[in-house]
Amino acid sequence: MRFAIVDNKRIEAAPKAQALCPGCLQPVIAKCGLQRVNHWAHLNNKNCDTWWEPETLWHRSWKNNYSTECMEIVLFDEITKEKHIADVRTVDGLVLEFQHSSINSTERIAREKFYNSMLWIVDGTRLKRDYSRFLKGRTDLEKTNNPAIFHVHFPDECFPSSWIASAVPVIFDFKGNETIRDPNDLRNHLYCLLPKTEWRPAMLITLSREKFIESTINGKWLSNFVIRFDKLNQGQQLLQGQFIQNSVIRRSPQYYLHKGRWVRRRRF
Numbered sequence: 001m002r003f004a005i006v007d008n009k010r011i012e013a014a015p016k017a018q019a020l021c022p023g024c025l026q027p028v029i030a031k032c033g034l035q036r037v038n039h040w041a042h043l044n045n046k047n048c049d050t051w052w053e054p055e056t057l058w059h060r061s062w063k064n065n066y067s068t069e070c071m072e073i074v075l076f077d078e079i080t081k082e083k084h085i086a087d088v089r090t091v092d093g094l095v096l097e098f099q100h101s102s103i104n105s106t107e108r109i110a111r112e113k114f115y116n117s118m119l120w121i122v123d124g125t126r127l128k129r130d131y132s133r134f135l136k137g138r139t140d141l142e143k144t145n146n147p148a149i150f151h152v153h154f155p156d157e158c159f160p161s162s163w164i165a166s167a168v169p170v171i172f173d174f175k176g177n178e179t180i181r182d183p184n185d186l187r188n189h190l191y192c193l194l195p196k197t198e199w200r201p202a203m204l205i206t207l208s209r210e211k212f213i214e215s216t217i218n219g220k221w222l223s224n225f226v227i228r229f230d231k232l233n234q235g236q237q238l239l240q241g242q243f244i245q246n247s248v249i250r251r252s253p254q255y256y257l258h259k260g261r262w263v264r265r266r267r268f
């Protein structure tokens with residue numbers, strides 16, 4: 001973790017410094033070296049938060065977009081007595097979890113339940129095939145009237161399987177730590193996968209990286225994005241017939257409409 005407590009103040013790791021973990025109040029020591037970003041570690045190297053993963057440069061760069069007051073917030077569930085440290089908690093109570101490692105579904109579900117109002121930001125550069133799968137899969141997405149929004153009938157063709165059943169928005173960052181000079185490179189954007197609902201398939205929304213960061217910093221993400229999306233969903237429910245009709249022309253031939261649903265043709 002980046003912050004630990006000394007005299008009731010949150011301080012960053014510096015060589016030979018000692019402090020207390022904000023989660024369990026046990027001593028932590030500063031780890032400062034070339035291999036990893038400076039951080040605090042428990043004496044036995046076992047983090048009291050089992051959900052914590054070693055921080056990478058990517059984690060730190062993302063967290064650095066937010067004020068230190070919003071970083072590494074200890075949250076406690078009065079009923080279950082569980083305590084976890086959220087990567088970022090914005091002014092409107094939205095938790096952002098930056099995830100580099102793969103995650104099993106049990107832990108993903110537990111974290112989504114615990115944080116409730118949250119979204120994932122996933123490092124899309126962990127495996128080489130993640131971005132190539134996305135590039136290939138996105139050509140089959142169903143277009144909508146908004147060029148930034150797509151219906152995703154087969155999320156597994158675009159995204160790692162561990163994320164496609166998530167109940168909260170999952171934002172994929174395929175840029176990682178790279179510097180990309182080409183303004184048209186798709187990796188400049190973020191890609192938000194919204195879970196499917198009763199009346200529509202999963203959706204993919206192309207987001208401006210800067211606008212996403214800005215709206216989460218000023219606490220406008222929930223009101224600007226989520227509430228607007230609820231309205232959009234209702235609108236799409238009404239327009240569903242029209243969407244399906246339009247998409248007949250757009251869909252690639254390996255899909256066909258069966259009882260109102262898109263089904264992939266079996267390959268023999």
Ligand SMILES: [Zn+2]
Binds near residue numbers: 024025
């Ligand atoms: Zn601890």
